[in-house]
Amino acid sequence: MKSRLRFTLQLGFTLLVCLFMIVPVVMSVMAxxxxxxxxxxESGLTLRWVNEVWQLYADTIWLSIKLALACLLITILIGVPxxxxxxxxxxxxxxAIEELLLLPVAVPGLATALALLLAYGSYREFRGSWLFILVGHVLFTLPFMVRAVLSVMQTAKLPQLEEAAASLGASFRQRFFGVVIPNCMSGILAGALMVVTLSIGEFNITWMLHTPLTKTLPVGLADSYASMRLEIGSAYTLIFLVMVVPLLVAIQWAGRLTEQRR
Amino acid sequence: MSSSVSITLHQCSRTFAGDNTALQPLDLQVNAGETLVLLGPSGCGKTTTLRIISGLESPDKGGQVMFGERDVTALPIEQRDVGMVFQNYALFPNMSVADNIAYGLKIQRLPRAEIAHRLDEVMHMVDLQGFGDRRIDALSGGQKQRVALARAIAVRPKVLLFDEPLAALDAKLRDRLRIEIGQLLRELGTTAVYVTHDQDEAMALGDRIAVMQAGRIAQLGTPQEIYHQPANAFVADFIGAVNCLDVISTRADGGLVVNGGELIAAHLQGVSTVYCRPEDIQVVSVDQADVKGKVVQSIFLGQTQRLMVDTGGASPLQIEAPSRQRWPNGTAIGLALPSSVLFHPDKPTAPVNAKEMAND
Amino acid sequence: MTAASKQPFGAASYLSRPSTMVGPARRKRFIALFALLPALVIFCAFWLLPFSRLIMMGAGADPSSGVSAYLTILTHRQYLISLATTVGLSLVVSLVAVAIAGVAGFFLARQRFFGKSILVAILTFPLAFPGVVVGFLVIMLGGRQGALAQTSLWLFGERWMFAYSLAGLFIGYLYFSIPRVITTVMAACDNLDQSLEEAARSLGANTWQVTKDVIVPGIAPALLSTGAICFATSMGAFGTAFTLGTRLSILPLNIYGEFTNYANFAMAAALSVVLGVITWMALSLARRLAGGNLGASV
Structure with a gap:
């Protein structure tokens, strides 16, 4: 009896927390x-606002996707090695090196962005291009790729597999591409999903680095919250959620996949 | 198969961070076609020695590794023509059984037909026919180790290296694979170095055994030499069980007075301790005994039983006795310890007298 | 053998001293360095160098006080208050989040019931919402047309709002902290050795005693670590604060204000460095305690 009551109380509490998390999201979607x-x-459902957001902010969405993919490419190219x-x-x-690479995550994005601005802001071309934002995103997401890949490499007993390949005569290149990469694919996948999700949602660095011509999705969001009617902000948020939630589902799925492997 | 090659280590030492010397300067020769077992407790330097031979580890400056006439010290493992079997199999999880075994052959860019032929051959040798398409994680421990073995021999290496290959398997399987590996090694005639901490494995597989202790070779010899003429108390104790009898005094006629009796051993004059193996001690009637004592404990082992006999010394003597007989605790017992079974590391063993053996 | 046998996979090479080695081992080092090089070059060029400059800039004179900006922070009430507010708010948020999510997370980790996975999903998905979105969600709850305002209007005939105050920040920070704590607590509970609990029960401990003596000590490092992450994240949360109003006096908004409104680069740099040092210390603590979790700033 007692344990039944305890269960009910805990469930009730957990449901309250869930309500706190989900109610504003639902309200935003409805709005x-x-x-x-x-x-x-009773005023009726409409896609009018979503449409309007698309008219106003489509370019921010495309830029965010472009940034995320470029960021992914770079973090794979430098993060896996x-x-x-x-x-x-x-x-x-x-x-020590890992600690260093983590600094852009450990220090608020605002500080990283300020440092970048003060050091490279005077290079007009660079300052005005989307590459400037890309640099910030790469700094911020790289540790996540490195950590995801490294943890799989460690559990995959990679050094031992490599020794085995070497004992069979495989050169470094053959080992790296034939044994190392295939055996840490799940880590690369998990890292990639993380990088893309973080890049699409990154605001703190991007807000400082963006120019009127290089607005990303979150920058556009902040913009619409400040200057547009509530419905537009909400519709814009809805679009963001539609982009990000599948990524989040995929991250969870990838996490479960690697766990099973262990 | 391929021509085998001798291995020579010259002054190979290895120091790890924190001045942790894993290996004292070591000279070691493995003859062509021979199987040498490196045996010792964990931390004795046997794996480091194997890794230096393989090229996974480098010796400190001044060390030299030769394969035959060729100095391979500076070569990484992939250029040394070795085959290695790892303790945890180290099979590539992203490849099938056949792909694992053929990996080394593909690296060598052998023609496809040749690869298929060799694959067939080694899979037959390790009794894995029909397993080619299996995934690695669908195999049992014993099957995995067979794949690992097949993978190592498929490339026809000059030297085969085994790093405790059976340690992760259960006892029954270990015995069976040990026999198979022994047959395989004899069939192939490849020079092999085999690391283990299991003395039965060492005895069964080694043409010679190097017993290692604290980064040094304590003794190098055939299994018989190691067992019957251990170089020191450590080796004697590490290989099989051994009894130590303290010599209390020496009689004028050469008899050695020990707790519970007296021993005749002309070849052991002047020693303070006499050693003998439990299975060499025989139970005899009390009036014929060299040493008398009381049974304090008996442990049934199936084939035999081990008796602990208190003779008044610091620790009881261990004796192997027929398993069907009963010795309740406290039974007075007589023990025969002929001079041929008594030994001391510093003294040569007694010449085994066939007549004496027959009389016993 | 010392190292090699205990850690069979290449651990020995980790510990070896390159100075005394010849051949293969040195090559291995070289490859490692080569593989790390691109990442290190980018990091040094775009983070280490700029941030070093930022640190030096902070030592420059603050236009209003004429002395080093670092010193100005320590001597001016306005900055000290804002520093204290930020630290205090973040601390309270972390404590409350750990308490709330600790209970819910433990419950979800240990109980099996229908619909549990949906609850877990609801509680963990907001993990990747950027700060701006969280800010907007707070407006949805406590803004002029928010849930609270509408409810209070209906019940009492007046609009209650909290979104544009410290309370709004508190709710927002809580919103992005709870998912972090819940995922950590659930993972920690999964990793907790069940046999310890069973052992305690076999010795006659009741549920409360098991919780107090086995579970809480068992997941304490995880709780502390995730608390530290929440603290660091809240300290640096710019997006949420930015959405809720730039008038609030907390560090990230101060930095932004100094930089954009007053072009006071020295002060902006100094405040950023102070903020960075605080969050970095909190996150190092977190990593020392638990390892693994990176905890991104929103």
Whole structure:
């Protein structure tokens, strides 16, 4: 009896927390789909606001996607070798380097962005291009790629597999592409999903680095919250959620996949 | 198969961070076609030695590794023509059984027909026919180790290296694979170095055994030499069980007075301790005994039983006795310890007298 | 053998000293360095160098006080209050989030019931919402047309709002902290050795005693670590604060204000460095405690 009561109390509490998390999301989604939020649902459902957002902010969405993909490409190209390097370095060095690479995550994005602005802001071309934002995103997402790949490399007993391949005569290149990469694919996948999700949602760095011509989705969001009617902000948020929620589902799925492997 | 090659280590030492010397400067020769077992407790330097031979590890400056006439010290493992079997199999999880075994052959860019032929051959040798398309994680431990074995021999290496290959398997399987590996090694005639901490494995597989202790070779010899003429107390104790009898005094006629009796051993004059193996001690009637004592404990082992006999010394003597007989605790017992079974590391063993053996 | 046998996979090479090695081992080092190089170059060029400059800039004179900006922060009430507000708010948020999500997370980790996965999904999905979105969701709850305002209008005939105050920030920070704590707590509970609990029960401990003596000590490092992450995240949360109003006096908004409104680069740099040092210390603590979790700033 007592345990039954305890269960009910805990469940009730957990449900309350869930309500706190989900109610504003649901309200925002509703607001983005109703004709007039002040009037309420009876004003009717519409895609008018979503449409309007698309007219106003489509370019921010495209830029965000472009940034995320470019960021993904770079973090794979430099992050996977970096993870391998960390795996192969002496522990003391590896720890120190990892600590360094983590700094852009440990320090608020605002500070990173300020540092970038003050150091490179005077290069007009660079300052005005989307590459400037890309730099910030790469700094911020790289540790996530490195960490995801490294953790799979460690559990995959990679050094031992590599020794086995070497004992069979495989050169470094053959080992890296034939044994290392295929055996840390799940880590690369998990890292990639993380990088894309973070890049699409990144605001703190991007807000400081953006120009009127290089607005990303979150920048556009902040913009619409400040200057547009509630329905437009909500519709815009809805679009963002539609982009990000599948990524989040995929991240969870990838996480479960790697867990099963262990 | 391929021509085998001798291995020579010259002054190979290895120091790890924190001045942790894993290996004292070591000279070691493995003859062509021979199987050498490196045996010792964990931390004795046997794996480091194997890794230096393989090229996974480098010796400190001054060390030299030779394969035959060729100095391979500076070569990484992939250029040394070795085949290695790892303790945890180290099979590539992203490849099938056949792909694992053929990996080394593909690296060598052998023609496809040749690869298929060799694949067939080694899969037959390790009794894995029909398993080619299996995924690695669908195999049992014993099957995995067979794949690992097949993968190592498929490339026809000059040297085969085994790093405790059976340690992860259960006892029954270990025995069976041990026999198979022994047959395989004899069939192939490849020079092999085999690391283990299991003395039965060492005895069964080694043409010679190097017993290692604290980064040094404590003794190098055939299994018989190691067992019957251990170089020191450590080796004697590590290989099989051994009894130590303290010599209390020496009689004028050469008899050695020990707790519970007296021993005749002309070849052991002047020693303070006499060693003998439990299975060499025989139970005899009390009036014929060299040493008398009381049974304090008996442990039934199936084929035999182990008796602990208190002779008044610091620790009881261990004796192997027929398993069907009963010795309740406290039974007075007589023990025969002929001079041929008594030994001391510093003294040569007694010449085994066939007549004496027959009389016993 | 010392190292090699205990950690069979290449651990020995980790510990080895390159100075005394010849051949293969040195090559391995070289490859490791080479693999790390691109990442290190980008990091140094675009983060280490700029941030070092930022640190130096903070030592420059603040136009209003004429002395080093670092010193100005320590001597001016306005900055000290804002620093204290930010730290205090973040601390309270972390504590409350750990308490709330600790209970819910433990419940979800240990109980099996129909619909549990939906609850877990609801509680963890907001993990990747950027700060701006969280800010907007707070407006949805406590803004002029928010849930609270509408309810209070209907019940009492007046609009209650909290979104554009410290309370709004508190709710927002809580919103993005709860998913972090819940995922960590659930993982920690999964990793907790069940046999410890069973052992305690076999010795006669009741549920409360098991919780107090086994579970809480068992997941304490995880709780502390995730709390530290929440603290660091709240300290640096710019997006949420930015959406809820730039008048609030907290560090990230101060930095933004100094930079854009007053072009006071020295002060903006100094405040950023102070903020960065605080969050970095909190996150190092978190990593030392638990390892693994990176905790991104929103």
């Amino acid at each position: 983005g789909l109703t004709e007039n939020y002040f009037v309420g649902l 970096a993870a391998y390097g960390l795996l192969r370095s002496r522990r003391r060095w590896a720890n």
